[in-house]
Amino acid sequence: MATTQLTASSISTRNVASFEGLRPIQFPCAGLVRIANPTRRSFRGLLVKAATVVAPKFTAIKPLGDRVLVKIKESEEKSQGGILLPTTAQTKPQGGEVVAVGEGKTIGKSQVEISVTTGAQVVYSKYAGTEVEFNGTKHLILKDDDIVGILETEDIKDLKPLNDRVLIKVAVAEEKTAGGLLLTEATKEKPSIGTVIAVGPGPLGEEGKRKPLAIAPGNTVLYSKYAGNDFKGKDGSDYVTLRSSDVMAILS
Structure with a gap:
């Protein structure tokens, strides 16, 4: 052929x-x-070739200085009515349990200890800290000052603020305009007035001593509109935690 x-x-x-x-x-x-x-x-x-990620195995983490290690509370997968929530609708956790603390920090000639102890249930700022995972559980390493307060119950109104933090119950938004027109949820202006529920012991001074806040529970205050962290109470009321420096005035 x-x-x-x-x-x-x-x-x-x-x-x-x-x-x-x-x-x-x-x-x-x-x-x-x-x-x-x-x-x-x-x-x-x-x-x-396929990328292979090998995660290191940690058996313990010891925070240094004024840092705290918090075990993050898991997001709720169901609503109070038992409805399964999609991932996008799940409430991002802002709380957890303290599992380890650093030795504190030095201010002037004074050594200041961490304001929380191991086992405390705490609430922290929304975008604070660095997330780490070990032993199959998510944790957060954050500074002591990023902890908003101690919360021993499931209701935010029971929060005990730390440092210079203030817990405020937000005033109810107006449902009608001055002319009597009914406002939709989208057009209701977010109020920046509320009643102080609890206050922290105050910020640390140069000698490591606390300086009491000029704000007291029961005060009606005007605060910066977009400051702090928002929470929903068990009674359906809105609460906000913020620094005392974000409170602009006491109303009477």
């Missing part, structure tokens, strides 16, 4: 890529097909 050999003179080699390491293709009828000196696009050195 006659065979046919194709050479560069009988076949166009334009736009033919070279893949080094591939074996020639043999055709039973045409014999061995060889292409002489094609225009080459080299793929030498290209290596593709």
